[in-house]
Amino acid sequence: MATFPTPGTPVRGSRSGKPIMALFDLLGRSWCLGVLWTLCKAGPCTFRDLQTRCESISPTVLNARLKELREAVLVEHAEGGYQATATGHQLFVLLEPLGKWSNSWSKQITGRDWRG
Amino acid sequence: MATFPTPGTPVRGSRSGKPIMALFDLLGRSWCLGVLWTLCKAGPCTFRDLQTRCESISPTVLNARLKELREAVLVEHAEGGYQATATGHQLFVLLEPLGKWSNSWSKQITGRDWRG
DNA sequence: CTCATTGCTACGTATAATGTAGCATTTTTT
Protein backbone atom coordinates (compact mmCIF):
# COMPACT_ATOMS: atom_id res chain seq x y z
CA MET A 1 0.00 0.00 0.00
CA ALA A 2 1.05 3.54 -0.73
CA THR A 3 2.60 5.54 2.10
CA PHE A 4 1.34 8.82 0.66
CA PRO A 5 -2.25 9.93 0.42
CA THR A 6 -3.67 8.58 -2.78
CA PRO A 7 -7.10 10.10 -3.12
CA GLY A 8 -8.69 8.35 -0.19
CA THR A 9 -5.83 8.01 2.29
CA PRO A 10 -3.93 9.94 5.16
CA VAL A 11 -0.86 13.04 5.97
CA ARG A 12 2.12 15.73 7.66
CA GLY A 13 4.81 19.80 8.61
CA SER A 14 8.47 21.79 8.56
CA ARG A 15 10.76 24.75 9.66
CA SER A 16 12.79 27.80 8.38
CA GLY A 17 13.36 31.53 8.06
CA LYS A 18 12.56 32.54 4.51
CA PRO A 19 8.97 33.68 3.97
CA ILE A 20 8.22 30.90 1.52
CA MET A 21 9.46 28.32 4.00
CA ALA A 22 7.49 29.91 6.82
CA LEU A 23 4.43 29.75 4.61
CA PHE A 24 5.14 26.14 3.80
CA ASP A 25 5.50 25.41 7.48
CA LEU A 26 2.10 26.90 8.14
CA LEU A 27 0.41 25.22 5.20
CA GLY A 28 2.25 22.02 6.04
CA ARG A 29 0.27 21.47 9.21
CA SER A 30 -2.56 19.00 9.26
CA TRP A 31 -5.81 20.34 7.81
CA CYS A 32 -4.48 23.85 7.29
CA LEU A 33 -4.88 23.87 3.52
CA GLY A 34 -8.16 22.01 3.80
CA VAL A 35 -9.64 24.51 6.23
CA LEU A 36 -8.56 27.52 4.20
CA TRP A 37 -9.82 25.94 0.99
CA THR A 38 -13.15 25.11 2.60
CA LEU A 39 -13.64 28.61 3.95
CA CYS A 40 -12.86 30.18 0.59
CA LYS A 41 -15.10 27.81 -1.32
CA ALA A 42 -18.01 27.69 1.07
CA GLY A 43 -17.92 31.18 2.51
CA PRO A 44 -18.36 31.93 6.22
CA CYS A 45 -18.65 28.81 8.35
CA THR A 46 -19.34 28.10 11.96
CA PHE A 47 -17.01 25.88 13.94
CA ARG A 48 -19.51 23.08 13.55
CA ASP A 49 -19.79 23.68 9.79
CA LEU A 50 -16.07 23.27 9.46
CA GLN A 51 -16.08 20.13 11.55
CA THR A 52 -18.73 18.68 9.27
CA ARG A 53 -17.17 19.75 6.00
CA CYS A 54 -13.74 18.55 7.00
CA GLU A 55 -15.17 15.23 8.08
CA SER A 56 -12.64 13.70 10.40
CA ILE A 57 -10.96 16.77 11.85
CA SER A 58 -10.92 16.80 15.62
CA PRO A 59 -12.13 19.88 17.49
CA THR A 60 -8.75 20.21 19.14
CA VAL A 61 -6.92 20.46 15.85
CA LEU A 62 -9.56 22.59 14.19
CA ASN A 63 -9.29 25.07 17.02
CA ALA A 64 -5.50 25.11 16.76
CA ARG A 65 -5.53 25.62 12.97
CA LEU A 66 -8.08 28.41 13.22
CA LYS A 67 -5.98 30.17 15.81
CA GLU A 68 -2.87 29.91 13.63
CA LEU A 69 -4.73 31.01 10.52
CA ARG A 70 -6.11 33.99 12.41
CA GLU A 71 -2.65 34.96 13.63
CA ALA A 72 -1.42 34.60 10.07
CA VAL A 73 -4.18 36.98 9.01
CA LEU A 74 -5.61 34.48 6.55
CA VAL A 75 -8.81 33.90 8.49
CA GLU A 76 -10.90 36.05 10.77
CA HIS A 77 -13.66 35.42 13.27
CA ALA A 78 -16.59 37.68 12.50
CA GLU A 79 -20.24 37.51 13.33
CA GLY A 80 -21.61 34.76 11.16
CA GLY A 81 -18.60 32.62 11.83
CA TYR A 82 -15.11 32.14 10.50
CA GLN A 83 -14.21 33.50 7.11
CA ALA A 84 -11.17 34.07 4.97
CA THR A 85 -9.65 37.55 5.09
CA ALA A 86 -8.74 39.51 1.96
CA THR A 87 -5.24 38.15 2.36
CA GLY A 88 -6.61 34.65 2.70
CA HIS A 89 -8.57 35.05 -0.51
CA GLN A 90 -5.47 36.32 -2.29
CA LEU A 91 -3.71 33.15 -1.30
CA PHE A 92 -6.69 31.10 -2.37
CA VAL A 93 -6.59 32.62 -5.82
CA LEU A 94 -3.06 31.33 -6.15
CA LEU A 95 -4.00 27.91 -4.83
CA GLU A 96 -7.16 27.49 -6.84
CA PRO A 97 -5.46 26.04 -9.95
CA LEU A 98 -4.44 23.09 -7.77
CA GLY A 99 -8.06 21.98 -7.86
CA LYS A 100 -8.07 21.06 -11.51
CA TRP A 101 -4.50 19.90 -11.48
CA SER A 102 -5.18 17.49 -8.64
CA ASN A 103 -7.79 15.74 -10.75
CA SER A 104 -5.35 14.93 -13.53
CA TRP A 105 -2.72 14.01 -11.00
CA SER A 106 -5.16 11.70 -9.29
CA LYS A 107 -5.95 10.09 -12.61
CA GLN A 108 -2.30 9.62 -13.42
CA ILE A 109 -1.69 7.88 -10.13
CA THR A 110 -4.81 5.82 -9.72
CA GLY A 111 -5.40 5.19 -13.41
CA ARG A 112 -8.96 6.40 -13.25
CA ASP A 113 -11.08 9.50 -12.86
CA TRP A 114 -12.29 10.54 -9.47
CA ARG A 115 -15.81 9.19 -9.41
CA GLY A 116 -15.57 8.53 -13.13
CA MET B 1 4.53 34.32 20.86
CA ALA B 2 2.80 33.32 17.66
CA THR B 3 1.61 29.74 17.38
CA PHE B 4 2.02 29.76 13.62
CA PRO B 5 5.29 30.02 11.73
CA THR B 6 6.12 33.67 11.28
CA PRO B 7 9.10 33.81 8.99
CA GLY B 8 11.60 32.28 11.34
CA THR B 9 9.52 29.79 13.31
CA PRO B 10 8.12 26.12 13.24
CA VAL B 11 4.82 23.56 11.54
CA ARG B 12 1.89 20.36 10.41
CA GLY B 13 -1.16 17.43 7.87
CA SER B 14 -4.93 16.04 7.02
CA ARG B 15 -7.26 13.37 5.48
CA SER B 16 -9.93 12.82 2.74
CA GLY B 17 -11.10 11.32 -0.52
CA LYS B 18 -11.27 14.09 -3.09
CA PRO B 19 -8.13 14.58 -5.14
CA ILE B 20 -7.58 18.09 -3.88
CA MET B 21 -7.82 16.89 -0.31
CA ALA B 22 -5.52 13.99 -0.98
CA LEU B 23 -3.06 16.45 -2.47
CA PHE B 24 -3.41 18.68 0.57
CA ASP B 25 -2.80 15.70 2.78
CA LEU B 26 0.41 14.94 0.97
CA LEU B 27 1.60 18.55 0.87
CA GLY B 28 0.49 18.98 4.44
CA ARG B 29 3.20 16.72 5.80
CA SER B 30 6.28 18.22 7.32
CA TRP B 31 8.87 19.35 4.83
CA CYS B 32 6.97 18.04 1.82
CA LEU B 33 6.48 21.41 0.14
CA GLY B 34 9.97 22.48 1.14
CA VAL B 35 11.60 19.43 -0.39
CA LEU B 36 9.68 19.69 -3.64
CA TRP B 37 10.37 23.41 -3.86
CA THR B 38 14.07 22.85 -3.23
CA LEU B 39 14.36 20.15 -5.85
CA CYS B 40 12.62 22.28 -8.46
CA LYS B 41 14.66 25.36 -7.66
CA ALA B 42 18.04 23.75 -7.22
CA GLY B 43 17.78 20.87 -9.67
CA PRO B 44 18.96 17.33 -8.89
CA CYS B 45 20.17 16.92 -5.33
CA THR B 46 21.78 14.16 -3.37
CA PHE B 47 20.29 13.08 -0.07
CA ARG B 48 22.99 15.08 1.67
CA ASP B 49 22.31 18.14 -0.47
CA LEU B 50 18.71 18.10 0.60
CA GLN B 51 19.64 17.70 4.23
CA THR B 52 21.87 20.72 3.95
CA ARG B 53 19.45 22.87 1.99
CA CYS B 54 16.56 22.03 4.26
CA GLU B 55 18.66 22.80 7.30
CA SER B 56 17.00 21.07 10.19
CA ILE B 57 15.26 18.17 8.47
CA SER B 58 16.08 14.83 10.03
CA PRO B 59 17.26 11.96 7.81
CA THR B 60 14.33 9.86 8.98
CA VAL B 61 11.78 12.36 7.79
CA LEU B 62 13.66 13.25 4.63
CA ASN B 63 13.69 9.61 3.69
CA ALA B 64 9.98 9.27 4.40
CA ARG B 65 9.04 12.38 2.37
CA LEU B 66 11.19 11.28 -0.57
CA LYS B 67 9.51 7.90 -0.55
CA GLU B 68 6.06 9.48 -0.53
CA LEU B 69 6.98 11.99 -3.22
CA ARG B 70 8.30 9.18 -5.38
CA GLU B 71 5.12 7.18 -4.93
CA ALA B 72 3.16 10.31 -5.81
CA VAL B 73 5.26 10.54 -8.98
CA LEU B 74 6.41 14.05 -8.12
CA VAL B 75 10.02 13.08 -7.53
CA GLU B 76 12.26 10.39 -8.95
CA HIS B 77 15.57 8.90 -8.00
CA ALA B 78 17.91 8.96 -10.98
CA GLU B 79 21.65 8.83 -11.31
CA GLY B 80 22.85 12.19 -10.08
CA GLY B 81 20.40 12.15 -7.22
CA TYR B 82 16.80 13.01 -6.58
CA GLN B 83 14.95 15.25 -8.97
CA ALA B 84 11.44 16.45 -9.68
CA THR B 85 9.53 14.54 -12.34
CA ALA B 86 7.65 16.26 -15.17
CA THR B 87 4.56 16.03 -13.00
CA GLY B 88 6.46 17.51 -10.09
CA HIS B 89 7.54 20.44 -12.21
CA GLN B 90 3.97 20.97 -13.37
CA LEU B 91 2.94 21.29 -9.77
CA PHE B 92 5.86 23.58 -9.08
CA VAL B 93 4.75 25.92 -11.84
CA LEU B 94 1.45 26.28 -10.02
CA LEU B 95 3.16 26.80 -6.67
CA GLU B 96 5.81 29.22 -7.86
CA PRO B 97 3.65 32.36 -7.49
CA LEU B 98 3.60 31.63 -3.76
CA GLY B 99 7.22 32.71 -3.64
CA LYS B 100 6.53 36.37 -4.35
CA TRP B 101 3.27 36.34 -2.49
CA SER B 102 4.92 35.02 0.65
CA ASN B 103 7.22 38.04 0.71
CA SER B 104 4.37 40.52 0.85
CA TRP B 105 2.52 38.32 3.31
CA SER B 106 5.59 38.20 5.49
CA LYS B 107 5.84 41.97 5.35
CA GLN B 108 2.20 42.37 6.29
CA ILE B 109 2.62 40.16 9.31
CA THR B 110 6.00 41.18 10.58
CA GLY B 111 5.82 44.79 9.47
CA ARG B 112 9.13 44.62 7.66
CA ASP B 113 10.78 43.17 4.61
CA TRP B 114 12.55 39.87 4.84
CA ARG B 115 16.17 40.92 5.22
CA GLY B 116 15.16 44.46 4.31
C1' DC C 1 -38.09 24.99 32.29
C1' DT C 2 -36.30 21.51 28.98
C1' DC C 3 -34.10 20.15 25.16
C1' DA C 4 -31.17 20.75 21.23
C1' DT C 5 -27.33 23.03 19.13
C1' DT C 6 -23.08 25.40 19.18
C1' DG C 7 -18.36 26.37 20.46
C1' DC C 8 -15.24 24.91 22.34
C1' DT C 9 -11.86 22.50 26.46
C1' DA C 10 -9.97 18.16 28.73
C1' DC C 11 -7.72 14.12 28.46
C1' DG C 12 -5.82 9.73 27.31
C1' DT C 13 -4.04 7.20 23.22
C1' DA C 14 -1.82 6.82 18.92
C1' DT C 15 1.10 8.56 15.35
C1' DA C 16 4.63 11.53 13.51
C1' DA C 17 8.82 14.46 13.82
C1' DT C 18 13.36 15.45 16.09
C1' DG C 19 18.01 14.58 16.98
C1' DT C 20 21.93 11.87 17.67
C1' DA C 21 24.55 7.73 16.69
C1' DG C 22 26.37 4.78 13.68
C1' DC C 23 27.04 1.43 9.92
C1' DA C 24 27.81 -0.18 5.05
C1' DT C 25 29.27 1.50 0.67
C1' DT C 26 31.36 4.50 -2.54
C1' DT C 27 34.60 8.10 -3.52
C1' DT C 28 38.65 10.71 -2.73
C1' DT C 29 43.25 11.44 -1.10
C1' DT C 30 47.86 10.08 -0.42
Added chain:
DNA sequence: AAAAAATGCTACATTATACGTAGCAATGAG
Protein backbone atom coordinates in the same frame (compact mmCIF):
# COMPACT_ATOMS: atom_id res chain seq x y z
C1' DA D 1 46.50 -0.09 -2.45
C1' DA D 2 45.47 1.67 2.17
C1' DA D 3 43.49 5.22 4.84
C1' DA D 4 40.35 8.83 5.30
C1' DA D 5 36.30 11.25 4.15
C1' DA D 6 31.83 11.66 2.26
C1' DT D 7 27.35 9.57 1.18
C1' DG D 8 22.97 7.30 1.95
C1' DC D 9 20.64 5.77 4.80
C1' DT D 10 18.74 2.88 9.37
C1' DA D 11 17.99 2.56 14.60
C1' DC D 12 16.40 4.34 18.59
C1' DA D 13 14.99 7.15 22.29
C1' DT D 14 12.62 11.61 23.12
C1' DT D 15 9.34 15.02 22.23
C1' DA D 16 5.66 17.11 19.75
C1' DT D 17 1.31 16.61 17.14
C1' DA D 18 -2.91 14.68 15.95
C1' DC D 19 -6.99 11.62 17.03
C1' DG D 20 -11.14 10.62 19.25
C1' DT D 21 -14.34 10.66 22.74
C1' DA D 22 -16.49 12.99 26.59
C1' DG D 23 -18.46 16.73 28.31
C1' DC D 24 -19.37 21.48 29.90
C1' DA D 25 -20.96 26.48 29.55
C1' DA D 26 -23.74 29.43 26.66
C1' DT D 27 -27.32 30.46 23.47
C1' DG D 28 -31.80 29.70 21.24
C1' DA D 29 -36.11 27.26 20.35
C1' DG D 30 -40.28 25.27 22.00
